[in-house]
Amino acid sequence: MRSWAVGLVVVVLLSIAVGYAVQGVFDSRLHAFGWRLALVYVPNVLTITACVLAAARVHREPHRDSVPRHLTATLAVPVFTLAISLVNGWGDLDAEVGSMMLAAVLLGSVLGLTLDRVLESRR
Numbered sequence: 001m002r003s004w005a006v007g008l009v010v011v012v013l014l015s016i017a018v019g020y021a022v023q024g025v026f027d028s029r030l031h032a033f034g035w036r037l038a039l040v041y042v043p044n045v046l047t048i049t050a051c052v053l054a055a056a057r058v059h060r061e062p063h064r065d066s067v068p069r070h071l072t073a074t075l076a077v078p079v080f081t082l083a084i085s086l087v088n089g090w091g092d093l094d095a096e097v098g099s100m101m102l103a104a105v106l107l108g109s110v111l112g113l114t115l116d117r118v119l120e121s122r123r
Contacts, residue, residue, distance in 0.1 A: 007055035007077035014047040033096075041100045048078050048108025049115070056116035076111065078105045 001070075020038050029035040052074050059073040082105045086098070 003055040003073035005078055006058045007051045007074070010051045010054045011047060011077060011081055014043075014050060017041040018047065024034070041074070041104060043106045044101070045102040048081075048104055049111040050108050051077055051081075053115050054111025056112060067078040074116070075109055078109055112122070 009094070018040075022043075026035065026039050030039065055071070055077060056074040059070060063069045063073070082101060085101055091095070
């Protein structure tokens with residue numbers, strides 16, 4: 001539960017920060033894919049990476065050695081976030097938005113778990 005709480009806090013705080021940074025300032029540039037990639041999709045990947053890494057770092061022994069428990073602790077919030085985003089935005093989704101949301105969760109999760117393993121191996 002602690003991992004989920006930490007992951008949720010990280011996702012919420014970083015999403016708010018990214019939203020305020022982009023909203024209003026760069027709205028006129030979001031019609032081009034390159035700008036959307038740089039201002040929306042890459043920050044989404046970094047947000048999910050930070051969420052997974054924070055949840056993984058909080059998840060401790062003895063449950064950390066169990067792969068199913070560790071994956072559940074670290075990936076529950078990103079998967080839940082993706083599901084909520086898909087359900088809430090279902091009417092407005094197009095192929096680009098849906099695929100980029102899925103890609104952000106997949107890539108961010110892999111990056112977060114990889115960074116956790118690197119940090120864990122340094123102990």
